[in-house]
Amino acid sequence: MSEKPKIALYWCASCGGCEEAVLDLAEKVLDLVNAVDIVFWPVAVDFKIEDVEKLPDKSITASLINGGIRLTEHEKVVKLLRQKSQYVIAYGACSAWGGIPGLANLYKREELLSRAYFEVPTVVNEEKVLPRTYKDEELGIEVEVPEVLPRLLPLDRVIEVDYYVPGCPPTPDVTWNAIQALLSGNLPPKGSVIGASSKALCDECPLNETKPDKLLIKEFKRITEFTPDPEKCLLAQGLPCLGPVTRGGCGALCIKANMPCTGCFGMLDNVSDYGAKALSFLASILDVEDEKEVERQVKEKIADLVGRLYRYTLPSSKLGGKVFKR
Amino acid sequence: MSEEIRIGVYVCHCGLNIAGVVNVKEVVEYAKTLPNVVVAKDYVFMCSAPGQAMIKEDIKEHKLNRVVVAACSPAMHEPTFRGVLGDAGLNPYLFEMANIREHCSWVHPDDKEAATEKAKELVRMAVAKARLLEPLEKIKSAVRPAVLVIGGGVAGLRATLDLVERGFDVYLVEKRSVLGGNAVKLGELAYTTLTGKDVVNSLVEKIKANPKAHIFLNSEVEKVDGSIGDFRVTVTRRLGEGKEEKIELNVGAIIVAIGYDPYEPAIGEYGYKTTDKVVTLFQLMDILSEEGPTKGELLIGGIRPKSLAFILCVGSLSTTPNAKPYCSRMCCSASLKTILKIKEKYPDIDVYVFYKDMRTYGKEEDLYWKAIENEVKFIRFDEAPSVKPRDKFVEVEAFDTTIQERIAIPVDAVVLANGMVPATDTEKIRIMLKIGCGADGFLKEAHLKLRPVEALTDGIFLAGVATGPKNIIESIASGSAAAAKAATIVTKEEIEVEPLIARVNEDMCSGCGICAALCPYEAITIEVKEDGKRISKVNSMLCKGCGTCAAACPSGAMQQSGFKDNQVMAQVVATFRGE
Amino acid sequence: MAEFKPKIVVFACNWCTYAALDLAGTSRMKYPANFRVIKVMCSGRVDPQFVLEAFKQGADGVIVAGCHPGDCHYVNGNMKTLRRMTMLKKMLEEMGIEKERFRLEWISAAEATKWVQVANEMVEQVKALGPLKPRLEVKE
């Protein structure tokens, strides 16, 4: 292949972590740069949208898009990239399932705007002005301010996504595996997750074999209540570790730091709603027969069920967020 | 599974039961519009031979590989239609039923359009699931040629004798220290000089003479594991002075013959236990039997009564607040039989019978006729009679509805014809064997009319009064019937078990162990493979197919055959839109 | 506007609730035709994903029904259902689904009357709440 494969990177509603993750490849970044021709990388390189528009369709081999779709601009750009690229990769939890910003879907758009632009103590905005396109008199041009979408959407609700790379952010080896797969061309069927394990975290978790025969817990525990025994499966000790329902591939980093998995690698192929599946297995092993006791434990020990079980996946869940009254 | 899905849909009229409310033709036309449906027909009785023949022909002619029948409840005819598919050479589990009778036409008679609309959607749901059904093979399990009989009453004894004579080992477990249950207390029986004890003895003798019979007295069943063909039973036998031994048994079928308890009237109910002149029918029979406390002499409250009042329906037909709503079936005849025996021995005694409804059914009517001829005086009541103990006699008063007058009769003694209530340990046995009980508290048979001696759980049979009041002859007959059903199992080497069990996709299983923790039958174990990986494994013999593990499996690796996630999801989606 | 006819999905366990529904049929008890019953072998088979899928497809109400505690044909499948559905009810409330739209009921094979009562009650309550489907697409 005479020319090097072109790749594009773009970030939408994201914390920038995924951008950095590419750098986390450390020296491998160099191999990457040699191997590919980066045509669009707003955070690092000053390409403009117009440059991408000029490219012929499908000329970009792969676009790695991270972050959830929050603004009309995100929508515009990712549609453009879709048109221009052969493969679109939803890189990281936000673009794959909406990520932590996706939890905003628990609130209406006005609530978010009013919170951000009116109620926040550091803001003084008596006229209750909201950012919107306006005509800048001095520059004589119209300054376009993108609209906020009613809901944050995962990438595949806006454009067709070829592959997903899990993680918040994706760990270096996952990123590298993904890139290898892309470059080598032997890719799994469209729509699958690449770079990570096909099994749940427990499969690679060192504490897996420390599990008792009957994994039943009498009570959920909060991480603050006790320091778990690092040598024993955290779930077996009562911590609501989401390892069993989360895809492996991260090498159980959090578990190694004695912290329960929060599910950033998302659900396995056979699961269609991460939160529901997590709730199902956690409730099943809670060995309690009385309804009131279950309610008490949920209130006291898990408190924010949606936040905890849909931390990275709320927008991709079946309801996609809170259902508001008419 | 690349083969093209060709579904046949058959909508049943069930005479007028469905066609009377649901527009069957409309449902058939609608079914034709559903994807993969290649043939859709209706017939007046799908379950009948012509109906079944129609399906068989269509399977051959149209090369159908899925069949959907919209008719009655699967509880009625799923086995029948699975048989039809089997006969036509199609895997019986590529079949789904839509219940448009019990769940549709019979319950929405006033809203024909809504019922038809609902029937269409139920068909759509069944077709959606049928599309995703996979062939399943019945699981074969070896059968232990032995039977456990719980309860040594006449029903249990009869079942035991039949089965040992048939050549099978029978373990008879009896809670008390003596065999015979309630029958021994019945004294002389109707139309014969035989007593309850004679009947029991004749059975016990033959049983004891047969080496195949193993009797465990003072024993109770503690734990039952396994399933039809291979039950592992733990029995504890009390050896006296607090010592007891555990016995492990392995049987192919279980017959529950735990009998009943006589209804115990509340203190003061009809004067019971507030005066020694009031006894229950069972106590009277005991008094009359030679081994009884009075060596057969009719003495109640220390005197030989010159006049006796029997009150029937004690504890039945909700006559008193403490009473049961059902009819205990045998007390009318048992009371009249006892009265006739008393009249034979003491002709001069005056007998009065307070009854609500005289239920001497069948040939036992002649007991009623003979009682009338023996000048027994019958008083019919609606509200329960009142029993007022006086100094030298007891006054029984009631409003006689045949003459619309209150009648008071001074008698020397009152006999309460008490009915039958479920045996005290019914609850314990029920939970241990995981079988249900009806609203009346007796064990629930699989089908009241056509499977009266079978429990819903395969391999477990119910004999005698355990399922409801019966007289001693009916109880003995049901003992033999239960034995026959047990024989249909233990005569076979192998038993086929429903294949709706859980299966693991080893490529997805992370060995998280959640499923193993949930299985009540210990059918799932986590095995460590050579590469050190932990993978879940299902023992198809033990798995009963409840699906609880599948619902909890965090990675969706565990699926229940016949109820896989995608199959149920397809039904959910099909409830709202057809594509 | 045509009178709102709610559609309610029922996950019924084969041994108890499904049999109770059959009994309601054989006893010719009448109840509204808004219910679509999906049979599962045990209420323990009902995966919370099914319930969410039903709401996603536009169900106005979902009932998960099984055997009374102690009656479960599979020893304690219904106990797991109790825990799952209790947590799910809490989560659904957080997701804006009113608690009347989702019910967990214990209905034994003999309790046809209880089923009819639950059915009538559920239809009334859901009718009062109005349709759910329009509120799923957040457009404004």
Next chain:
Amino acid sequence: MKPVVVVGGGIAGIQAALDLADQGVKVYLVEKSPSIGGRMAQLDKTFPTLDCSSCILTPKMVAVDRHENIELLTYAEVKEVVGEPGNFKVKILKKPRYVDVDKCTGCGQCVMKCPVKVPNEFNLGMDMRKAIYIPFPQAVPLKATIDPEHCLYFTKGVCRVCERFCPPKAINFNQKPEEIELNVAAIIVATGFSLDDARKRGEYGYGKYPNVYTNLEFERLLSSTGPTKGEIVRRSDGRHPKKIAFIQCVCSRDELTNKYCSAICCMASTKEAILAKEHLPDVECTIFFMDVRAFGKGYQEFFERAKQEFGVRFVRARPAKIEEDPKTRNLIVYYEDTETSRFTKEEFDMVVLAVALRPILPESLVKSGLIQPDNYGFADVPEMYIEPVRASKPGIFVIGVLQSPKDIPDSVIQAGAAAMRAAIYAISG
């Protein structure tokens, strides 16, 4: 392992055959009429579950037909039985159907074409069948049968239209009766019952007044495969009745006819009253009874529901007589309500008589002394407490209403008991 013969293809015979065959015993099921199913096939619904009778019976009939251990001998009668337990020689006469059963598919073309109309026994003569007929839609075996007494070919040597129109050419007019001899270990007899002749109590006007029916006739009216396809209409004018009276104990509990109680008619009438209310919501049903024999499991609740939920009126009285109003053909029932001692002449549109059950004893077995009638005419069971179903001679078992009046569950239980006992002879034979 020796085979067993089961005589009678009603629910008791069918259940006994299945319970034996499932134990691996070879069974010959002999049925006198062209199809098995017996009385239960004529019922619309069964009490107290209100199951549709053919819906729970048909699968068992099909199971019998398909069972590899059961050989079905329909339209056949036991001629002679000789021998002792474990070694009975049974002579069976298979009457000619004049239809080749292997070819006939039960398509019914012949029935449509046949010109001869004959009162239909299955619907108790309330409608007509043809000379060549299939007893009822769910018949097993589903084969046509020619009735020689009415077929024009046998009576006048003409017609043979069925032969012309039979697609698989299954008609064979020179079929001969076939005699089969079996050597069996035991015989289970379940020949069932017929209703006694209600004319014996002439004062009720059965046979004289058109709108007086028997329970079984009313059951046929209720049934969708009945003469009126489930419509309850009066014989006299085809109108729906507004008031129906059910009179219990007709020829039962009666010195003049049968002293015994027929056990099932209280519940049968209660069920039919409920079903009548279902077919005709504003019909008024009244049941005249002396004692309501609701003794079985679930029966008392069924009786209570009939009263409270379905508004069936129960009057504790035994009507003395019925007179007919010649103009309206309505029936005036004379009764004294024993709970109010008030005499009333009440007019009804239709009366259903709960007539006594009479057993059908197979005379070949009675002749050979293997079965003896008891003082009521039922098959006697000498040691009822030791062997509840064994007839006068060992190895012979009598079950169902043949032994005493009983309902379906008790018949099924007796069938199981007989199967068990017979199996023991089969293995030792």
Next chain:
Amino acid sequence: MSRTVALLLKGEVSSILKSLGARNLYKCYQCGTCTAACPLSEEVTASFRKAVKYAQLGLEEKIAADPAPWLCYACGECSEMCPKDAKPTEILAALRRYSIIKYDWTGFSKRFYLSKTFELMSIAILSILTALIVYLFKGPVITERVDLSAFAQPTVAIANIIVFGVLSLILLINIYRMYKFTTSQSSSSGKLPVSTYIAEFIKIIPYHFLTQRLMARCRDGKYYYTIHLLLFYGYAVIFVHHILRHMLLPLISPTLHLNEVASSIVGISAFVALILGSSLAIYGRIKKSTIIWEYSHPTDWVFITLLWLTSITGLLTDIFKYSGLPLPTYVTFTVHLMFVVPLLVLEVPFAKWSHLAYRPFALYFNRLNEIKQLRYKT
């Protein structure tokens, strides 16, 4: 609600009833067919079934108070249809006999009914006594011509008056007791105005007394009705004729003499009617040809034979008289008296014949109860 006073069962009542002819008392299982079958059920409110139950239970007060047995004319329709073949006809007949005993305050009926010997003894004594009286107090025995009145005139006249007075007194007292019994049990305490008593009396008593019309309503009642009418009119005519000739006339105007021929024709025809009726009845009872005559209590035999003998002797007396044979007349007349006196003295107040009073009054009292029931809706 019915009064809460509970009724006490008396064992001995049932055994008495059995001896009074209720042979199949203990067969009835209270199905109500008898009441429903009875042609009279449409006319009167009565429950024959309940009457049988009272008998089975031995409820003395209820039996006495129940007019139903008197409304039954024993046509046998109920026994025909009774599913238990308990022969309600016979039980009701026994109840009638028992009521007679109950109404009779003297206690004489009871002994009369319960012991055959007492019955025959009392009849024998009475007839011998009559013979003695006639013999002792007889007037001159005129042999040349028949002068009956002279022969027995004084004794007959006085005896008649005394006997008639005493008997009617006893009968009236019994009827009053019957009234007391039948209204005692009616559950309503409400009173009826006297006018209804009188109105109903006029409407019921004479009509039914004279015609026994209800009997015609029974099954093939025509046959019995005619026999009974024959007997009734035979007796009525004789009674009236007797009173006129032997009692009133001699008292009022001893001199006036009836036209002999007319009086004889009347007398003889009455006697012939009586003989014919009673012979048919006797023949029927011997042959047990119908349900009515299937069972005959001794008192039935006594009554019917006495009646027959009286009529025969009465007829003979007249024949001898009019054919002018004095001695035979006197002898047969004495014999006639020997039968008439016990017939009148015993049968009328104490035995079967009292039904001629009790039946109409039973209808009357039953009507009163009916009105009371309707008016006070109890």
